[in-house]
Amino acid sequence: MITRARAVQLPSWAGKPVEAELGGWPVVTHFEAATGACGVGLTDLSHRPKAIAQAQGIDTHFALTPGRAKWDGQSLIACPKPAHAIIFDLNGAIEPQWPDSTYTDMTEGWVLLGIWGPEALGMMQRLITVDLEPRTFNEPLYVATGSHGIRVQVINLRTQSPGFIIACARSHGQNLFEACLRAGTQLNLKITGTDDFYGWLANDCK
Amino acid sequence: MAFLIDCPNCGRRNPYEFRFGGECKEAPGPDADLNTWCEYLYFNENMSGFQQEWWYHNMGCGDWVKVRRNTVTHEITED
Amino acid sequence: MATTKKVLQYKEPEKHYDVVIVGGGLHGLATAYYLAKYHGVKRIAVLERRYIGSGGSGRNTEMVRSNKRAHETLPFYKDSLAMWDDLSAELDWNLMVQKKGIIALAHSDGELASMRMQSDSQRRAGIKIDMLDNQQIKKMVPSLDVSDQTALPVLGAQFHPEGGTVHHDAAVWGFAKSAARCGVDICVGIEVVGFNVEGSKVTGVQTNIGDINANKVHVAVGGYSSEIARMLGVKFPVVTMPMQVMTTNIMAPFLNYYVASPRLHWYTQQTLKGDLILGGQLDPFSSWNSYTTWEECSERVATILEYFPDLAHGRVVRSWSGLCDCTGDSAPVMGPSGIDGLSLDIAWGYYGFKATPACGKYSAEYIATNKVPENIKAFSLDRFFNRQRVREVIL
Amino acid sequence: MSGRLPDSPTQIFDPKKPVKIHFRGRSITAFEGDTVASALLAAGVDTFSRSFKYHRRRAPACLSGQCSRCTMNVDGRMHIKTCQTPVREGMVVEPQGPIAFDPAGAADAFSWAMPTGFYYKMFYKPQWFWKLVKEVIRAMPGNMAKVKALPAKAHFDSINLSPDLLVIGGGLAGMEAAITAADAGVRVVIVEADPQLGGFEAFQAEAGFRRTQASISRLAAFPNITLLTGTRVTAIYPDGLAVCMQESPSQSAQDCVERSYLVRAGATVIATGAGSMPMVFAHNDRPGIILPEAAQRMVHLWGIKPKGRVLLAGGDDHIGEVALALYKQGVDVVGVVDFREAGLRKDLQSALADHGIPVWSSYTLTDTRGRRRVTSATVTSIDGLQSKRVRCDTIVASSGRYPRHKLLGQIGTRMLYDAALNFYLPEQLPANYEAAGRLLGLEDPNAIMRQGAHAAINALKHLGVDTNTAKVAAVEPADEAPMPVRLQPVIEDVQLKSKTFVCYCHDVSAKNIEQAIDEGFDKIETCKRYTTATQGACQGGMCEANFAHLLARKRPALSARVLPTTRPPVTSMSLGAMAVGYHDHPQVSPLYHTQLAHGGNSLRMGSWIRMVDFGDHEAESLAVHSTAGICDVSMFGKFRVFGPDAEKLLNRIMTRNIEKLNGNSTFYYTACNEEGVLVDDGMALKMGEHDYFVTTTAARAAVTEEWLARWCREENWQVNVVNVTDTKAGISLAGPMAREILSKLTEADISGEALPFQKWMHMEVAGVKAIVSRVGFVGELNYELFCPASQGPYLWDAIMAAGKPLGLVPFGIECLNICRLEKGHVLPGIDTDSFTNLFEASMGWALDRNKTETVGKAMLDLTTHQAIKERVIAFSIEGRSPVTEGALVVDGTQQLGRVTSIIYSPLLKKTIGFALVAPHDNWVEGGTVTFWYDSGREAQASFAKPPFYDPKGQRIRM
Structure with a gap:
């Protein structure tokens, strides 16, 4: 079997990971020791399919304007600029299935992290300088900006309890992950598997 | 005051999210001579006041933005 | 008196x-x-x-030094550096010339090569320049981290003994x-x-x-x-760009040389008064305003702290900038x-x-x-x- | 509880909660709510620090974060303002340098020998004398902190906040502004430097305290107000960023020593209040001489009685109010000196008289005595004729209020001196800024609150909040005019002496300033630099007004009491806290860990970590030539360029014609900037109709993206560019055995006929989908494989497993360097610099002369016949040479250029390389290249025409 390598190395204090194989990806579903409550959960979702779609009218096709994001079934679709859309497929088929060549598959190129839980905003405020909760706008929000010198994309899911996803180039994945760990020092941060993330999402998002 | 670059896609952002692309200049025509090219390449108006300039939003959307900025006060106005 | x-x-x-x-x-x-x-x-x-x-x-x-490499310009800078020595007497005014020596750190083989080339160019022009290894650097600047634990480890340095400061x-x-x-x-x-x-x-x-x-x-x-x-x-x-500089609170003498990292765009020295001067990078855009910015100061401080970790609780008391017209x-x-x-x-x-x-x-x-x-x-x-x-x- | 006044409603410390701190080896009991300074004052500590120049004893003057006289080392951290640092159990507080007996205190007696600017006038003849003197000078300053590492656990924190409104100052005005705005539903951050809210009113006896409590409890009801106490706004930067520094942010997170809040607000209300100006008289710096706010804070907030007999002095009614308030708390008030002719308000006069407290109107302070602290004062009539000594242990003196205006200066608002008020008032503020409160000279609490609300409403309007629908009542601005304050009269010879201090931080006296003016330094900026006044730790906070007054006395025409320029920070901030947001991160290849496991030696190169070698780069290069090697090339920039105008875009940046690329051919290109300078090279593959895969050098990848975007923007082309650098791992498989190794892993026909040199195809290698192209970089049969990044390690391992029996080895960039030099490949940016054009790089062959749209071609055409200043040449030396990169190329005394690449090729048994040199007759076959290196050693090489290896290129075509 062809194995895949994760871009992010987990520190040993995270616990002993339990992995499932998903399309060749070693996906940490949970850690052996029970995790319990945490201030902020940090979950590696880098195995999820991702793409950039570029075509005239693609933003209007998805009914998005720059800076906005929305759910389209299992996928988050965001608009960074006119004629561009970003797709983060959080729960569909693991093999990317993009309709045509206007899509460029970025699954391999971007690391994707979930940051969620009561202290998630405090964590993001240590990573990002841009306002992630503008007063005048309550929908999911897409922001392209820098974090500690790394170019990142962030979606504020605008879930009931705070939740974000953050993406950056694979070659900076470990750097971003470590920046998250530093930012979470005082926030009771836990590294979790995907079970906790999807559990939280199912509870909080619908 | 408030030196922020207005990115049409991302909104007002800190100038350090951008790469400065210099003052907007007209490239010499096809028949331009060497002196015209050298003047274009090396010499600048270098305005103390309003000038048209390029900024590339490298930490954001990745678009070039044309900005009219006062280089003394950093006031930014519409084209 | x-x-x-x-x-x-x-x-x-x-x-x-x-x-x-x-x-x-x-x-x-x-x-x-x-x-x-x-x-x-x-x-x-x-x-x-x-x-x-x-x-x-x-x-x-x-900072005064002769740090150029282009051979056609070297005699000019050599001349200038030498002239400072006699100026206090000539002007009947103490310019507080301190030829304390400038250490320029290298963080890559390419930089070392570049420094070797520069040093040799200067030696041919009659300017004294030496290359230092990490052991020598550590001896001269004990508070400097020359280990391989820094973001861009120090691999050596160029030492310009005639360089220094003038008030x-x-x-x-x-x-x-x-x-x-x-x-x-x-x-x-x-x-x-x-x-x-x-x-x-x-x-x-x-x-x-x-x-x-x-x-x-x-x-x-x-x-x-x-x-x-x-x-x-x-x-x-030219394009006019500001260069930002900071100064800190007063500290007991601990830094006897001017230390710089050309690659990371910082330099620092301790003045006679005991404060540190920190600086080194032009703003990346044209400006005629002599403000300072958080981004620039923060990056400069972070890159300096990487090599002087003991200074984490040193305190910046003032920042300023000057306009530079750059070719x-x-x-x-x-x-x-x-x-x-x-x-x-x-x-x-x-x-x-x-x-x-x-x-x-x-x-x-x-x-x-x-x-x-x-x-x-x-x-x-x-x-x-x-x-x-x-x-x-x-x- | 020892030495404190009986419990009072205004106190902010809790006498039931003792906290032990350590000071100079002894243990001091403080209480929760104390600051370090209040605890030390309560414990009877007189001297906190020694002064900069004369090593005079110094103790806190303001107790409100303005002066720098209380700074000490707290828990190992230098220059901490103890007056704003809450006590914490076990805290270790140490003075910076000797305070009890300071031998350098002798300097005080020699101040006559140190007139203004004496450094400039002495010590320079002869030259060696200065070298000696400067070492003495270095060791002299008082209150010098020692540089010592913090405990390893100590860390700094930084939080970004983006409220709609930022309110700076938690006094009455600030709180009212915050409440008004929060009521309209916007997000508010309010920042207060003291550990508690309330500002000036909080220590104005009980009435003031009650008023602040009312505001505090109203404020607490708003969930949309974020309250940051113990936090100083140190700067507002041009982008509107307000930097707020909080020391020891929480009791629970002790390891976090300082936290910055980086606040980017839609609008800002500045309500930083006003402080008191010190009075100018001789020996005005002795311990025990304090400002009114210090006395009030001691008494009302911490129940500490100012020591012994207390004399008050000033020129406004406030000083009389303070005298009364102190008296009511049982303080022994021995008199009030008022330098106004009219004297105190009648009611104050009679109240003081009732208590038997003498009031001397038309008198001023001129001198003090005392050793450890003040013991007496000289009080002189302002006509200078009458003088008397008053015994006292504490002097509370101020010449009037002074706005805390520094943040206004940072947002570009000048302060203008109002002679009638003897106060500085701001010019027009920028659109999204408002000012309120005592900062504007207001005194009446009601007026201050109204002004705060008014400022908030203006800010709301700026934020686009409809103040009507938000049901915010219209509030008129305060109509109370600021109260005039009398300018302190000065009795020239009696008062302005060499120990009449203006700048406490640097021991600059009134005499020093007068002398500087006489010497021609009569502009505030030159006078400030010459005397060093206002340039100390407090950055003029205590002295700039008196400094400006003194200057204006002597040179009324020159200055309308202009203040020196204000620059960040207002109060100092630690380097550690400033540095939190910045990290220098290297990029990591998907094959990084795999290569480490194979024994790779890594090194940061540019933005990437790369493998230098796997133990022996020369052996690696021999293996590449004899069997095979593999190398990580993942860091090449990779781009997908597609859309109807893709060819136009690529033809713009490439010096060759992309239209000539067809089918499964590969395409080597070079790229120049508009000057014709070589900036990049790489490969292009055509993946489909108007759809290309383009690689760039690692260093150039980041710039390529913006460069392509620039041309698209200029021309409005229909073309999309995606940076796919990180989606693919790149593996270079090279050597005579490469085909045999690869064929073990793929079903595809990779014969020389099916996949010849300069062709590419899609194929599965070990089951991994890959783009495989034939390239020639290392001079042997060479495949470049690009596969999904996450499968890179699997593919690497598969190739290693298949190749190992055939002698396959991994190799690093040193070996790559040998191989490319053997083939004579010039590397842009290594063998060329930012001046080298395509011709000078000896790569003119890569320019398609018929193409007109290429960037840089116009300059290349126009300069074709111009003299070349430098060019790239190749050379070789038999055997190993000690010459290194950077060696000079010379001809006698002439310096021709430098060696850019040099390496020993074990295959050729020669040292080969490139140099960037000026034109010279020697650059012909058989010519000699002379090197000058290592401080004067010389070596010879032969001019050479690359490639050195396989000149016909047969091996790359195998």
Whole structure:
């Protein structure tokens, strides 16, 4: 079997990971020791399919304007600029299935992290300088900006309890992950598997 | 005051999210001579006041933005 | 000991001068001094719109060195560095010259190679430069982290024992004092707003208080050169950018050298008073505003702390910036302007301070003799049109 | 509880909660709510620090974060303002340098020898004398902190906040502004430097305290107000960023020593209040001489009685109010000196008289005595004729209020002196800024609150909040005019002495300033630099007004009491806290860990970590030539360029014609900037109709993206560019055995006929989908494989497993360097610099002369016949040479250029390389290249025409 390598190395204090194989990806579903409550959960979702779609009218096709994001079934679709859309497929088929060549598959190129839980905003405020909760706008929000010198994309899911996803180039994945760990020092941060993330999402998002 | 670059896609952002692309200049025509090219390449108006300039939003959307900025006060106005 | 002898003396400008120098910074004052003292020019005015030394002269980090590689420019910088030594005595004013030595760190093989090349170029020009290994660096600067635990580990360094610092304000006042004693009129609050040119020859300047006639006009306005260009209806090959600097609280002496990382764009030194001067990078965009920014200060501090971790609780008490008019080839423009009688001393970027004595000497020589001295030939304005730009890489 | 006043409603410490701190080896009991300074004052500590120049004893003057006289080392951290640092159990507080007996205190007696600017006038003849003196000078300053590492656990924190409104100052005005705005539903951050809210009113006896409590409890009801106490706004930067620094942010997170809040607000209300100006008289710096706010804070907030007999002095009614308030708390008030002719308000006069407290109107302070602290004062009539000594142990003196205006200066608002008020008032503020409160000279609490609300409403309007629908009542601005304050009269000879201090931080006296003015330093900026006044730790906070006054006395025409320029920070901030947001991160290849596991030696190179070698780069290069090697090339920039105008875009940046690329051919290109300078090279593959895969050098990848975007923007082309650098791992497989190894892993026909040199195809290698192209970089049969990044390690391992029996080895960039030099490949940016054009790089062959749209071609055409200043040449030396990169190329005394690449090729048994040199007759076959290196050693090489290896290129075509 062809194995895949994760871009992010987990520190040993995270616990002993339990992995499932998903399309060749070693996906940490949970850690052996029970995790319990945490201030902020940090979950590696880098195995999820991702793409950039570029075509005239693609933003209007998805009914998005720059800076906005929305759910389209299992996928988050965001608009960074006119004629561009970003797709983060959080729960569909693991093999990317993009309709045509206007899509460029970025699954391999971007690391994707979930940051969620009561202290998630405090964590993001240590990573990002841009306002992630503008007063005048309550929908999911897409922001392209820098974090500690790394170019990142962030979606504020605008879930009931705070939740974000953050993406950056694979070659900076470990750097971003470590920046998250530093930012979470005082926030009771836990590294979790995907079970906790999807559990939280199912509870909080619908 | 408030030196922020207005990115049409991302909104007002800190100038350090951008790469400065210099003052907007007209490239010499096809028949331009060497002196015209050298003047274009090396010499600048270098305005103390309003000038048209390029900024590339490298930490954001990745678009070039044309900005009219006062280089003394950093006031930014519409084209 | 105490004296109430006037140190600074200002004059109201007269109607006619042999030489009018635009800009009362170090270069302008030094040029006036050498013209008056060594070329016997009698009627000289220095016109300054704010106060003397208000621009880059009072906002730099006091570093003097000879750190160039382009062989055609080396004699100039060597000369300048050597001249500082005797200036305190010559000007009868302590410039607090400290040839404490400058350590420039290398973080890659490429930089080491570049430094070796630069060092060898300088040695051939007669300037003393050594290469240091990490052990030697550690011995000289015990608080510096030369381990492989830093973001970009130190692999070695270049040591420039003749480099160091000069008190920048002292230099301004020293030249001003001596120039005035040689009969130069230093006029403050006089802003040049235009030039009078007849045919192809300059005949004087227009100021906020009226025209002043001059046989020759010399431009030494630091970062503001493009404003002069606009008055003349030309462009200069420069972009004006600020350089930000910070200073800290007072600490017991712990740093005996000037330490710099050309790659990471920082340098630091401890002054006689005990505070640290931190700085090193131009803002990445053009600006005529001498603000400081959080992003720049924060990055500078972070990159310095990476190598001086014990300084984490040191405290910044002030930050400032100065305007630099930078060319693409890291060399200035000196000499003819294309207009008869109008000479230039511009485009110094952030290395004008150390060049002060030589600038004054050679500018004065050019103004007095109309012949471009050999040592500043490489700095001509023409070089931008005939592909003779100085191929300089700054360390 | 020892030495404290009986419990009072205004106190902010809790006498039931003792906290032990350590000071100079002894243990001091403080209480929760104390600051370090209040605890030390309560414990009777007189001297906190020694002064900079004369080593005079110094103790806190303001107790409100303005002066720098209380700074000490707290828990190992230098220069901490103890007056704003809450006590914490076990805290270790140490003075910086000797305070009890300071031998350097002798300097005080020699101040006559140190007139203004004496450094400039002495020590320089002869030259060696200065070298000696400067070492003495270095060791002299008082209150010098020692540089010592913090405990390893100590860390700094930084939080970004983006409220709609930022309110700076938690006094009455600030709180009212915050409440008004929060009521309209916007997000508010309010920042207060003291550990508690309330500002000036909080320590104005009980009435003031009650008023602040009312506001505090109203404020607490708003969930949309974020309250940051113990936090100083140190700067507002041009982008509107307000930097707020909080020391020891929480009791629970002790390891976090300082936290910055980086606040980017839509609008800002500045309500920083006003402080008191110190009075100018001789020996005005002795311990025990304090400002009114210090006395009030001691008494009302911490129940500490100012020591012994207390004399008050000033020129406004406030000083009389303070005298009364102190008296009511049982303080022994021995008199009030008022330098106004009219004297105190009548009611104050009579109240003081009732208590038997003498009031001397038309008198001022001129001198003090005392050793450890003040013991007496000289009080002189302002006509200078009458003088008397008053015994006292504490002097509370101020010449009037002074706005805390520094943040206004940072947003570009000048302060103008109002002679009638003897106060500085701001010019027009920028659009999104408002000012309120005592900062504007207001005194009446009601007026201050109204002004605060008014400022908030203006800010709301700026934020686009409809103040009507938000049901915010319209509030008129305060109409109360600021109260005039009398300028302190000065009795020239009696008062302005060499120990009449203006700048406490640097021991600059009134005499120093007068002398500087006489010497011609009569402009505020030159005078400030010459005397060093206002340039100390407090950055003029205590002295700039008196400094400006003194200057204006001597030179009224020159200055309308202009203040020196204000620059960040207002109060100092630690380097550690400033550095939190910045990290220098290297990029990591998907094959990084795999290569480490194979013994790779890594090194940061540019933005990437790369493998230098796997032990022996020369052996690696021999293996590449004899068997095979593999190398990580993942860091090449990779781009997908597609859309109808893709060819136009690529033809713009490439010097060759992309239209000539067809089918499964590969395409080597070079790229120049507008000057014709070589900036990049790489490969292009055509993946489909108007769809290309383009690689760039690693260093150039980041710039390529913006460069392509620039041309698209200029021309409005229909073309999309995606940076796919990180989606693919890149593996270079090279060597005579490469085909045999690859064929073990793929079903595809990779014969020389099916996949010849300069062709590419899609194929599965070990089951991994890959783009495989034939390239020639290392001079042997060479495949470049690009596969999904996450499968890179699997593919690497598969190739290693298949190749190992055939002698396959991994190799690093040193070996790559040998191989490319053997083939004579010039590397842009290594063998060329930012001046080298395509011709000078000896790569003119890569320019398609018929193409007109290429960037840089115009300059290349125009300069074709111009003299070349430098060019790239190749050279070789038999055997190993000690010459290294950076060696000079010389001809006698002439310096021709430098060596850019040099390496020993074990295959050729030669040292080969490139140099960037000026034109010279020697650059012909058989010519000699002379090197000058290592401080004067010389070596010779032969000019050479690359490639050195396989000149016909047969091996790359195998």
